[in-house]
Structures are given as structure tokens and as C-alpha cells.
Amino acid sequence: MKVERRNLAEFTTLAVGGPAEVWTVETPRDLVQATAAPYRVLGNGSNLLVSDRGVPERVLRLGGVFAQGSLGRPRSEDAPHLSPWIGAGVLLPTLVQEAARLGLSGLEPLLGIPASVGGAVRMNAGTRFGEIADVLEAVELFHEGAFRVLDPSELGLGYRTSRLPGGAIVTRVRLRLTPAPAATIEARMAEVDAARKGQPKRKSAGCAFKNPPGDSAGRIIDRAGFKGHRVGAAMVSPEHGNFIVNTGGARAEDVWALVKRLQEELGLELEWEVWGEFP
Numbered sequence: 001m002k003v004e005r006r007n008l009a010e011f012t013t014l015a016v017g018g019p020a021e022v023w024t025v026e027t028p029r030d031l032v033q034a035t036a037a038p039y040r041v042l043g044n045g046s047n048l049l050v051s052d053r054g055v056p057e058r059v060l061r062l063g064g065v066f067a068q069g070s071l072g073r074p075r076s077e078d079a080p081h082l083s084p085w086i087g088a089g090v091l092l093p094t095l096v097q098e099a100a101r102l103g104l105s106g107l108e109p110l111l112g113i114p115a116s117v118g119g120a121v122r123m124n125a126g127t128r129f130g131e132i133a134d135v136l137e138a139v140e141l142f143h144e145g146a147f148r149v150l151d152p153s154e155l156g157l158g159y160r161t162s163r164l165p166g167g168a169i170v171t172r173v174r175l176r177l178t179p180a181p182a183a184t185i186e187a188r189m190a191e192v193d194a195a196r197k198g199q200p201k202r203k204s205a206g207c208a209f210k211n212p213p214g215d216s217a218g219r220i221i222d223r224a225g226f227k228g229h230r231v232g233a234a235m236v237s238p239e240h241g242n243f244i245v246n247t248g249g250a251r252a253e254d255v256w257a258l259v260k261r262l263q264e265e266l267g268l269e270l271e272w273e274v275w276g277e278f279p
């Protein structure tokens, strides 16, 4: 196990966030030790806004056995394929590509989501084409010092949310996929990819705000004329109103000021999780 003081900006896709004690856990024993004091779990940092002051809790990253695993070869072309256990630290894009290579369908809707498997379960990551809940067979959690296997129906998976028990860490999952012809999978991936085309390429944490019922946060921000609006090096993307991007060297404080401005003027609800304190 590695314990280092690091800036969380190194581990978030928005590339902001101050210092914390980062515990990279590699074995079940590490997990027991690392969770003996207050902690937070970091996935791929793609849905987080972390304060410039960092956080006082231990920040756990899943490495070693928790970052290993693959989908396994399908045995039959007719029956559903149950994957072996896959570590929650594995990255979703790796699995999406592996599934396509193996002729397994089910993960195409998740193409382009830069999550870890654990973070994807926690947020029930997805697109309008489908979500991770659709392919989950079983989920292993580490909670209050013990490992437990749960049926996905016990996780309260909803629209970009779950109801994991407080402090629970997703450690492994099994997926249920369907063998399909390569051309079918490629066509589905092309459709999902096309739907993501307008997405900014700059550093971001994905959509900043939840879509209110019957409307889109991006359109609301666009209509209010906020595209291109800046605070310091943080900017509402000119391409997509619901993306706040780091144009280079942004501080969490800048991003936060933009978020507050949009929330106060437009009444939007934040999608990201916020770690640490803000002025």
C-alpha cells in the first residue's frame, strides 16, 4: 500500500483540487487498515469538484487486486455471458473496448464515459442509450470491515444515483453481457459516439448540472447567454452550456464561483460531488 500527500488535481478530470493523504489500497488487508479513520473513495475523479484546500480525510484509490479483471471469453454465442469478478478500479472505457473486441454487447451505451467501474456503479453512469444498472449481475461491497455481495436491486440505482450504504466501497462487480455480431456492436457504438460529438474536448467533469424535468440544463444555460462566460481560467464551454471547462490552470475557487453564479441565476441543481470547503 502506498500513502502519499498529493494534490487531488492530479486525480480529477477537471484538474483542480488541493492536497490530501492518498492511500492506494492493493489488498483486502490494506482496505481494512485504510478505512480505520475517516475516508473518501476516489474513482477516476470524473464527477468531482475538489476544493483548492484539499480534504482532511484519507482519500482511497483502488489499486492492486481491486484494479484488475477482464470480461472473460464468451463460451457460447447463444447464451448470455456472465463475466468473472472485475475490480472496481478498472476503467470503464477499457471494458467497453474489450467487450467490442470479444463480440459482447451491453456496454455500448457507456462509450465515452471516463469512469472507474466503482464510480460508474455509485453514480449509475449512463446515457440516453442505457446505464450500467442494465448490465450489472452482482456487486461486491466493502462495508464496516467486511465484504458482502449484493444483488444490484439492493443498491437503489436510479437516474445517476444509487443508495449505497454510507461509507460502502464497491470493490468488484460481475456483468451480464450478450454475444452479438461485431457489426451490430460497431453500429451501436457509432450511434452513441455520434450523440457525444458536441462534447468539449477540454478538461471538465462532464455535465455540471442535472437536467430539470422536461428541459435540458445545457439549453437553459445557453438561452441565458452564459456560454463562454468565465471566472479566472474556468469557463462555461462555448460548445456545450452544461460543461464547465478548465482552460488551463483554473482554481477550484474559479469553478465554484461559476457554479454559484449559474445556480443563483438559473436555479440549477449541481450534478457533481463537491469535496472540501469553499470560501
Ligand SMILES: Cc1cc2nc3c(=O)[nH]c(=O)nc-3n(C[C@H](O)[C@H](O)[C@H](O)COP(=O)(O)OP(=O)(O)OC[C@H]3O[C@@H](n4cnc5c(N)ncnc54)[C@H](O)[C@@H]3O)c2cc1C
Pocket: 013, 040, 041, 042, 043, 044, 045, 046, 047, 048, 062, 088, 089, 112, 113, 114, 115, 116, 117, 118, 119, 120, 121, 122, 123, 124, 125, 126, 127, 160, 168, 169, 170, 171, 204, 205, 206, 207, 273
Ligand atoms: C468528459 C466527461 C463525460 C462524461 N459523460 C458522462 C455520461 O455520459 N454519463 C454519465 O453518467 N456520466 C458522465 N460523466 C461523469 C462521470 O464520468 C460519472 O459520474 C462517473 O460515474 C464517475 O465515476 P468516477 O470513477 O470518475 O468517480 P469519481 O468522480 O471519482 O467519484 C464519484 C463518486 O463516486 C464515489 N466512488 C468512486 N469509486 C467508488 C467505489 N469504488 N465505491 C464507492 N464509491 C465510489 C466517490 O466517492 C464519489 O462519491 C462524464 C465525465 C466527463 C469528464
